[in-house]
Amino acid sequence: MVYYASSWMVLQVLAMRASLFITCYNDTLFPETGRAVVALLERLGVALDFNPQQTCCGQMHANTGFRREAFLLAQRFVRQYQEAEAVVIPSSSCVAMIREQYAPLFEELGDASLRSAFAALLPRVFELSEYLVDELCVEDVGAYFPHRVTYHASCHGLRALALGDRPGRLLARVRGLDLVPLKNLDRCCGFGGTFSVKNGEVSSAMLAEKLRDVMATGAEFCTALDNSCLMHLGGALHRQFAGMKTIHLAEILASTERAPAEACA
């Protein structure tokens, strides 16, 4: 795999094409993750496009019980991306939404044309680490991140997407990175979307327990493939002046000696 493009124009002709679905909350709250995905994938020779009409996959609505609203957003997603060669999404829970909940939503509320368009699109929808490891077949993305890092497996990445050791394999090949294993890796951080507000106290209790494990690693950064978990963990780390930062895995993988991650600035 070619890491550095001497001529961007030439590569665009040869390269794999992918469409970036940034997700609503990354667009609003974590633009640095999006910038990192762009830097990373373009460095790996992928020609990225970005549909400015995109908004949200509908996960929050589906998971809170707003089925009709979720359906309209799901339909919107399929119509916007049905022509895409590949859709890359740097959020495991949004990919899980598409994989697990779109089909039943379309079964209940959609028509045959939508169902078939979705069936055709689904195999081309990828979570970022899947796209790197399975589609681009790279594990060493040429990243440099000289820090002590622990990886939090988001529940959707771990169970719904079964990402397995993909994130670990990617992190293992980041130069300078010291990966510290996280105890109780399979335990939820307590975010759960609207759960964190509807059941605020329970969510906080779960977070406190997760935080103990995260802090025990002594890492400088806690990373994940889902900024929603990181927003939750990061909010508590900041409240407690913990000194540990959160960072999306894409930002670590995008980081190089010449262009270190923004979070290190």
Add this chain to the structure above:
Amino acid sequence: MNAAAAPRSHRRPVLDPALAPPFPVAALPVLRNPQLRKNVAHAIDVIQAKRTRLVEEKVDWQALRTAAAAIRAHALENLGAYLELFEARCTAAGGQVHWAGDAAEAREIVLDLLRREKASEVIKIKTMTSAEIQLNPFLESAGIAVFETDLAEIILQLGDDEPSHIVVPALHVNRSQVREIFARRMGIENLSDNPQALTAAARNYLREKFLRVPVAVGGANFLIAETGAVAVVESEGNGRMCLTLPQTLITLAGIEKVLPRYQDLEVMLQVLARSATGERMNPYTSLWTGVSAGDGPGRFHVILLDNGRSRILRRKTERQTLRCIRCAACMNACPVYRQTGGHAYGSVYPGPIGAILTPQLMQLRHAQSLPYASTLCGACYEVCPVKINIPEVLVDLRAQVTDQERRRIKRLFDPMYLALRIAALVFSRAWLFHAAQRLARMGLGPFTRKDGWIHALPSAGAEWTETRDLRGLPAQTFHAWWANRRARPPREGR
């Protein structure tokens, strides 16, 4: 706030879904009681560690789960035929089959049978179905003395407490609390808090009752359609006592408990013990068929209870719920249950399975907060031996609760409801979304400190900022950055 300051006086938890407070409120007493949380976490850690070890050693675990799920799904799909077959075979073997449409009818049948036996006392095997229909208080009010015989159930009965787990119902009570309860209620002085001594006290307390009380009420883990047999899975031997010593045995069983054939136990027994207690096999499993001359009770009644189950069968997604074999693996794996324990669920069925079963048994007239008592992390589905996709059912039930809300005026004052409706509109057009982002940045501006973080928010936002900060909105969204970038020629690197 008051709950934390209140003295630790005993208050009996409410497990009637019609009366229990909503989950977030019911969870508070436990969240604010470190002793209780420690008891729950300890018990769960022990079971989880044992289960994990035994599941790992089982090379065919996933194949067993697949078979168990298929057997249960098949039994439910053909439930009508299998129930009739069970009834015919059980009756032919000398059992009497009764049918109860709801809890009240089941209670009346039990009382009627006890009156016919002229029984004033009854011994009981731990039975979720009995707790579901609230049999004990009903019998007691009818003047019948009820003796629970499972150690945990004795602790709860004597301690005037309620179960918080379906396999280890007293896991929230520690040894010194058990000692206090036994010493007080059994009148034993100088009782030590050694579990061995406490168990011995329970053995002595019950021995005489087993030999004397002529009627037992129990449940069923499985009904075998092919043979009309009933199986009970247990550890202590109190079940065997109740199944063999009394003259009359009354079994209460949900209609969903049917297995097609005897052979199906080769799958169910393998997955049940490992999932429930982390054992290769539980100490005792008993199976009997009607009545057997000279062995065990001379009269055997089985009450087949519907109580909302036939309604749950109607939708395929919800039907999965009835595959449950009550192993409790889901609650042991659940990170929410781990924090709250079982009483918060306001039902005899706690944990993830309770969060889907209770609202359905209540026809969603009560317990609407339970489907939201989950982060949808999927740990329950992963461990479920009959592959109930609990998160899928939770989401489906949330949709039903939301549909109820849509018809209520109250919704217009619910910030969460309004926020989601507005968000749906906002996400329907990119320009609206982008306008909303700008608006949010302005709106949150006054709450955002110089470090770029939000430390306190009003209204529903306070639920978040109570314990967590929130990152303020960055100056530029991703899509704005992208648009800018496209306007300029791309450079190498960034």
Add this chain to the structure above:
Amino acid sequence: MNASASSREQILDRVRAATPEGASSAEEALRSWSGLPRNYVCRGSLSAQSRLELMMERLREYDAEISECPPEELPAAIGAQLNRSARRSLVAPAGLPPEWLLPGFKWKIDGGPENGGLEIGEIERADGVLTACFCGVADSGTIVLHHTAAEGRRVLSLLPDWHLCILRASQVVETLPEYFSRARELPSAPALVTWISGPSATADIEMTRIKGVHGPRFLHVVLVRDQDAQASANEDWKENEENGVDRPGTR
């Protein structure tokens, strides 16, 4: 009874209406049952010797005591265990071979034409009980009783505090499905079954495992090396295949 009869019709109607795809008769349902996936391990893979060793290992994990003997030394082995336990007053089911009931102990026999059933109090007061069994499952260290004449009625192996159970090597299978395939060879499914996996136990107080709540606190197994178990297992297997017994996939 009337109320229950109408409830019966209502429940069955509701169930049938909710499952329109369900079979109309049990025969039909059981036919589709045969097609359910069963890719779990049915037949064990251990040698006869390893199977017996596994059985003993698992029984020991449950704190059961085990001794072994060849068939001709069984009475002596029973005597040795009885003497070692210092238990004199024992109960036994009527179907046991008379040579198992060693002289010098107080035996009370339950059932059979001459004795009739013992009083519950007599069983309760006995020091121990001696029974045979139907099967042993090595994978989980389980003893299976079908409560035939040599295994005794259910209370017999329940009330005494000490249970001495005679298990022949030829009765030991490796997996639970192998027990069920042996049970299928019986003329009819057993009406009474007890699966015993170690002594009565509870972990209801702080998950601390305590032995002996209500059932016998002590389980003692005498394993009788009665034949080349491997040969016997192979025989069974062939026989079943010839009979076309539905044997799900093995690994």
